[in-house]
Amino acid sequence: MKSHNQQIDLPELRERGITLFIKREDELHPHISGNKFRKLKYNLIRAKEEGHSTLLTFGGAFSNHILATACAGNENAFDTIGIIRGEELRKNWKDNPTLQLAAAFGMRFHFVSRDEYRQKTSSVFLEALQAEFGDFYLLPEGGTNTLAIKGCEEILTENDADFDIICCAVGTGGTLTGLINSASREQAVWGYPALKGDFLKEDIRTFAINDNWRLITSYHFGGYAKINCELIDFINDFKNRTGIALDPVYTGKMLYGIFDQAKKGFFSEGSRILAIHTGGLQGIKGMNLVLKKKKLPLLNI
CATH class of the missing domain: 3.40.50.1100 (Rossmann fold)
Known part of the structure; x- marks a missing residue:
């Protein structure tokens, strides 16, 4: 495109x-605008090729990447999970326009503390997410990979x-x-x-x-x-x-x-x-x- x-x-x-x-x-x-559209394109193809049905990724309260992943998942028949920085958002996320729209596209949220969030690339943290949510295709924070x-x-x-x-x-x-x-x-x-x-x-x-x-x-x-x-x-x-x-x-x-x-x-x-x-x-x-x-x-x- x-x-x-x-x-x-x-x-x-x-x-x-x-x-x-x-x-x-x-x-x-x-909703999947700009560089997020570009970053997700080949990742979605790879996720389908590998037989994944769920996308999991990370982001903050107003993350463009979170919303783009939620929308792309909705359009391409993937379930989506967002690991969201800030436990305090659990109570009032429905007041947040970004998370509200991501939820409308079917994304499930898992709110973690800022200390936990810093561990997002550690094998221990990722294994814990695997144990909780099952198999998923991992998209890094911001969506950047090869x-x-x-x-x-x-x-x-x-x-x-x-x-x-x-x-x-x-x-x-x-x-x-x-x-x-x-x-x-x-x-x-x-x-x-x-x-x-x-x-x-x-x-x-x-x-x-x-x-x-x-x-x-x-x-x-x-x-x-x-x-x-x-x-x-x-x-x-x-x-x-x-x-x-x-x-x-x-x-x-x-x-x-x-x-x-x-x-x-x-x-x-x-x-x-x-x-x-x-x-x-x-x-x-x-x-x-x-x-x-x-x-x-x-x-x-």
């Missing part, structure tokens, strides 16, 4: 001779060869790795981590076959899912001016970074940039619940 590229024609870009397009991966599917990277290698098409720079938000690094592997050696691939620090470099190097990439680590806004009024204003203004909604955890931070870099003269005149919209718009409702409690401005939906 292919997505289209939409040009962002704004004066601050024109003044600097920069051409920016956004690849609308967010429009691939209403099959997910294979799916993300299909994001770029031959029509994208004339871009100088490919930009993508980074969570676990799987989507960026797929882009690195499929971009030409003449193209630069830039990742904008949503988490603080550059610890993902080694994970990316493990699977990346090219070295034409870098991480831009200045636009995490304090860490994963951290947000402030400046970012909220940017996302709302961007939607008003372009009609494109941005999620506040990933793509919103990346686009903020691109525009900030453009303002600071980071890009040479004539640069052609392709930014990947990795979806995640379902998380806006959940983020607005958090912002409302903090008495901060809300994101436009």
